[in-house]
Structures are given as C-alpha cells and as structure tokens.
Amino acid sequence: MLEDKNQSRTSLEQLGEFGLINHITKHFKASNKSTVKAVGDDAAVLEKTDKQTIITTDLLVEGVHFDLSYVPLKHLGYKSVVVNLSDVYAMNAQAEQITVSIAVSNRFPLEAIEELYAGIQLACETYHIDLIGGDTTSSTKGMLISITAIGKADKEEIIYRNGAKETDLIVVTGDLGAAYLGLQVLEREKQVFKVNPNNQPDLDNYTYLIERQLKPEARKDISSLLKDMDVQPTAMIDISDGLSSEIMHICSQSNVGCKIYEDKIPLDPQVISTCEEFDIDSTMVALSGGEDYELLFTVSIADFEKIKGNPNLSIVGHINNKAAGLNLVTRAGQELELKAQGWNALENK
C-alpha cells in the first residue's frame, strides 16, 4: 500500500495556479442534476431544490491528521472526501457536491497532487459526488486539505443530535475501534522501518484494521436502510472521535443521560486479537479510538423489533434521564461514568 517512490517530478511552478487547476479538474465530470456550474467561474452554482441544503467542512493538516510516511496520497484524497461525506450522512441527508482546497509546499511535485486527486476522484465516483470548486495555493510547510461537502434532504428527514428521548435505544452501525488499531499497526511498522529499512512487514493479520484506517468508507447506505425498515432515528451523529465522545454530544444536546453496555459494543475479531497483542483494552479502543466513521443513532424503543438482528446494526444501550448521568455497564455489571477522552485517553495510557 506504499507509494511508488520512482515517480517523475514536475514542479508546480511550471504550471502556475490556473494551469494546475485546469490540469487537475479536467478529469472530473459533474453528473448530478443539481450541479448547474462546477469549477471555472467565481463560484459554483447549484440548481434550486425543494429540499433543505446541508453544509459541512473539515480541515486536514499534515503532521496533525495524517503522516505521509505511511499514508499513500491516493488514500489520503479518498479519505479526505469520505470524512466529510460522513457528516452529511449523519444528518440523514444525501451528499452531492464537494469543494476541495489544498495548500502544498514546493516539496510536492505535480505527480503527488495527481495522486491525491486520483483518490478524490475515486471517492467522487464511488459516492456519486461532483467536485464543484476549490482553491490551490502554496504553503510554507507541508500539505493541508480543506473540504466542504454539500448535500440535501427533506426537512422532515433531517436528523439532529438533539432529539434523543428517555428510553430510546442507542444503535451503532458496523463495528468500532479498527481504524485506531490500524493506525497503531502503521505507527509500529514506521518505527521498525526506521531501524531496518529492508524489513518487509507482514501485515496479513491486520488487513481489516489497516483498510479501516487508510480507506474508510462513509455509511451512505444507512439512510435508505432505515427508510426501508421504516425507522426514523430521533438523534444521529457520526463516530469520528470514538463512541464515548459522540454519545456525550447526543446526550448533552438532547438533555438526557445514557447507559452503554460493554458487552454490546460491536468489535471485529481482528480488533480483539490485536488488542490482546498490543495489550490494550478493546472497550477503551471502541470508546475513545475514533475515525471509524460509523453512525451512532437513537430510536424509539417501539422500533426494537425492526432493529434487532439486523447485521448492520448493534443496539449498545439506551437513553436515560439526565440525572442518571452517562454510564458504561461493564461485563462484570459494574457501572462506570463515561468520559470523553478521545485519543488522549489512549495516548496517555
């Protein structure tokens, strides 16, 4: 999954800003009917719609959010788009457009930018998204990517964080913790590589973890799955910072408490075996690991029969009144207060 280092190098100065924009965007074809005008004017234009418009934005900084020593640029481009789309899907909306702005130092040749945009294009094709604008500029250090995603949804279908009610069930999609562990594996291999650059890493036991870290997918499918099941969640958020932090956002904005059951948290077998190998607590990884880009939502208890047994969904707890607080019930039946520690909790371990 590493980059080919034997690439040719064309300096960005040779092209200039407008040349670079033309070069990059000529492979992108807008295909959504709502895109009236994409790249090429002072601004992009979207068709009028009888739906509401959803807007979200994220900023990714080299050395803070990604490490190019083990993140291939194509994967980085793909992931940068996916993390933004995830926020649109967390509103129960359909994503349709993105703008992409990048700042890059002169250490990046044109070929590197092409790789990045190849990943962006792949994500656009996979999720049926139009690239409609952006900005390219030089930076004094490193690479920075700023993406804004635009979507739409009927007013009645949009799900906010503030609608969770007492007795609602708490549901997560997919499984948790794998992306964080994937990062730990890649960081370990980076250290090994520093000591012995000829060492060929054997990553067979970690393929799922590494894929979840390097090429996560956003849950575009959940909106239609819920519609098919005739379930309208009461609150929803995407899991970018770990289950603990996200349920705290829902509880805080909905003015409620919650109870999460440790034995209900969905974990992939590779997460369990790798946690044993790394001697980390798998529950802690799921609660505080982050970057899973699964969805967390609450539904009325009346929807229990519709939800249970669905292989995409796990009921992990229920909403309580606010006074009861936010708690984790351990496998031993002990109740612990949930804390939003994010990655710090794991790094300071």
Place this chain on the structure above:
Amino acid sequence: MLEDKNQSRTSLEQLGEFGLINHITKHFKASNKSTVKAVGDDAAVLEKTDKQTIITTDLLVEGVHFDLSYVPLKHLGYKSVVVNLSDVYAMNAQAEQITVSIAVSNRFPLEAIEELYAGIQLACETYHIDLIGGDTTSSTKGMLISITAIGKADKEEIIYRNGAKETDLIVVTGDLGAAYLGLQVLEREKQVFKVNPNNQPDLDNYTYLIERQLKPEARKDISSLLKDMDVQPTAMIDISDGLSSEIMHICSQSNVGCKIYEDKIPLDPQVISTCEEFDIDSTMVALSGGEDYELLFTVSIADFEKIKGNPNLSIVGHINNKAAGLNLVTRAGQELELKAQGWNALENK
C-alpha cells in the same frame, strides 16, 4: 493599526477543540431566515429556496497571503470573509452564509483567535452573513484560514464569465491599484522598522492605500445598483488578481477579444502620487496589482447611456472579436498586447 502586544495569553490547549468552538461561536447569532441550523451539529442546514445556490471557497496561508507583522488579526479576519463574499457578488448573487476553518500553531494564544473572529464577526454584521460552521485544528506552522461562502440568486440574474459579446462595453467599479500600493507601503515600513524599531511611521499620505489593503470591502452594492439602472451585465468577475488577468478570464471563456484604454482606467489620486514616489507605472499597478475586490463586467453597448456618468462605474474599453486579440491602447495611442502577469510582473520589475 498595529496590534496591542501587551495582551494576556490563554493557551488553546486549555480549552480543547470543542471548548474553543463554543467560546468563539457564542457571540455569533444567525439572523438570515435561510439559516435553519448553524454551528453545533454534524453539518449546517439551510432552508429550501426557489433560487439557485452559489458556493465559493478560498484558502489563505500565513507567509503566502498575509504577513502578521503588519496585518492586525482583526483586519485579517474581516478581509478573509470579504474576499469570499466578493466572489459571490461577482455572480450577481446575495451572500448569506459562511463556514470558517482555521489551523493555528500553538504560538497563537486564545486572545489572538478572538481578535481574528472579532474581525470575522464584524464582516458578518456588515454584510449580513451568518457563520454556520467550520473546523478548528492545530497546525505545525503558522496560521491558515479556509472560508466557504454560500449565497443565492434567481437563475435569470446569475452572471457568468462566458457571456461577453462583440461590441459589449467593459466596465469596472471603483478604482484600481490602491490595495497593491498599500502593501508596498506596509512592506517598506516593515523594512524601516527592522532597521529602527523606534521610528514612528508617517502614513498620512497613504491612508486610502493602506485601508484598501488591510480592510477591503466587497461590492455588495453593485447588484442592486445595476438592477435600479435596469442593466443586466453579460459577463462578470471580481478583480482579485488585477484587471489584466480578469479580463483575460472573461475573454477566454466568452471566446472574444478586447480593447482596454489606458486613459480610462480609474485611479485614485493617492495611487497616482504614490506611483510617482515609488517610480512604478500606475497602469501596470492597475493591470497586475490585484486585491482590489472591485467588479469587472461587460454590458451591451445599448446600455451606454445608463452607465456613463455614474460615479461608481468606469467604462474602460470594449469587447472585440477573438481574432483581434486582447489589447491595451496606451495614452500615446499605441496598441500593446495584454498579458496576465499578476503580481509577478511587478515583483520581477
């Protein structure tokens, strides 16, 4: 116009990301009816509309686009918003929302970020814009600001770059070149300050130039001015890179040529006197200086009587057929080919 250096310092780490977002955004109140949900969920939500939606984005990097040694943070915040709004107004649309993402190194205390957002807030109030989202993160070096502006307009009113027709008149708003000269004055003072930090600069002769550089305004007023005059431009663009570069965009996308008359280019008296002092050609400054954030548009020659004599507007030339090329007619009557050199033309002088 310089910052107070005796400010107290609160480190950003003390607040954390969510604390910082809450602290910054609590002073912002959304007031546009189209803003359904601003900051605080996975994404912002805008009301449905029978108009088209306009989206534009810009990325500003410290050391590339601004120099904090003479740009006060409040002015920087204001200008960062204005340059984005300018792109919306250049579509003949109304701007209503922005998202603001910033990456800052730990050399910036909370008080610096507050100054930046005070400027952003002032621009929001001045232009009646809602801050609806964004991202804050740490950077490994310097400050970076990414802003996306969202506006709307009736389909029939939107003006693209590609509608200019042969014989159309070429019109610019306001005057040109002052922002570039303001930067030259500030750069000169920076050099003086390095040699003698106790020198009190006398900037009385350059107040207009410095204001145009540090606190530019976007031409929100032109859309209604044109409507009142019953003039619908055939093409429009904002002047961020200098008149020469912008008219080339219009000609290229409209598949036409043009003739610009040197003696018609609107210049402020301070531009003329400062060009003499700096021994720079004022026409070159207007053509290649940039950052004026005025509007450049073309209108049918039938609108001549409506345009002429308006103190906000200057007719600087006319559109030609493509084969005639893009030319500047000098005061001496000589025809020179226009070149889009941007700031490089001036820096390599």
